[in-house]
Amino acid sequence: MKAAVLYETEKSLVIENGIEIPPLQAGQVLVKVAYSGICGSQLMEVKGKRGEDAYLPHLLGHEASGWVVDIGSNVTKVKPGDKVVLTWIKGSGADCKGAKYKIGNTTLNSGGVTTFSNYTVVSENRCVILEEGISMELAALLGCAVPTGAGIVFNTLRPGKDASIAIFGVGGIGLSAILGAKMHECSRIIAVDIEDKKLELAKEFGATDVINCKTENPVKKINQITKGQGIDYSIEAAGIAKVVESAFQSIKYNGGLCVIAGHPDCKERIQLDPFDLIRGKKIVGSWGGECLPDKDIPMYVKYYKNGKLPLERMISQVYPLEKINEALSELENGRAHRILIRMDHP
Helix, strand or coil: CCCEEEEECCCEEEECCCCCCCCCHHHHHEEEEEEECCCCHHHHHHHCCCCCCCCCCCCCCEEEEEEEEEECCCCCCCCCCCCCECCCCCCCCCCCCCEEEEECCCCECCCCCCEEEEEEEEEEEHHCCCCCCCHHHHHHHHHHHHHHHHHHCCCCCCHCCCCCCHHHEHHHHHHHHHHHHHHHHCEEEEEEEEEHHHHHHHHHHHEEEEECCCCCCCCHHHHCCCCCCCCCCEEEECCCHHHHHHHHHHEEECEEEEECCCCCCCCCCCCCCCCCCCCCCCEEEEHHHCCHHHHHHHHHHHHHCEEEECHHHHEEEEEHHHHHHHHHHHHCCCCEEEEEEEEECC
């Protein structure tokens, strides 16, 4: 198989051909990958911003679409030929250790799911059967961006129609959160980012207000919009500690809730005023939008078919696997919505 390998942090990924696919163990599934999404988490791994990496060299990626090629013993959830979404969020089925790949005398590590390769061995519980009516390209978004962003609204917040919400960072997760808020008919949906083009798309997705925090203080602006009351909910999807602080400061006293979806550099810390907590502000983290993949992913497919999830608008670029380092650079510059990697097969 062919894969992008991380040999050393703060270095480019290396495209390797001729990697040996290991025999399947009980509970494992071999998948031919069609498309993989790129998330900020992978960029942080490459840049060494998640702390010491004890698994080098290893494979990367955690959201994709593909076809089941083969299954190990005891696998009952999928069968060869099935179309699947691959996700890092655990669903039903066996939960296996990552596969060990070989190239020459070098062992390449992997987790329960990796997707920056044209084939991958994954755990049964990272597969969700994909029904007809959605392309493989769009289905890749259902492995992380949509279930995390929309899931925070559907599962964590469950806002009423009169609720107000601010989304800080409108990449794939932030845009999905905006769509979730629109489906819940939130009265005010505020999008915050540093790129005007992303904010324009946020308006098309349902944002009632947009704030470019390069030119405006988002906390002050939200305070003006809400006439000094603060916002009911905020979602931080930028992965920056200072943005977490702004998202928290923007929520109202006596019940305002800030949800952290982004993943700041492991060296960063947030500073909060304890008195804000005493006055009823709340802050929590979200683990994949509290998604139940086997239930939620088919639900999002139905929303797509009904025209409520314009997934095609979320994709900003598609790169071949050979250009994955260019894709990571594009993600790092902050202008992309969601980038996909296309696996070309003979």
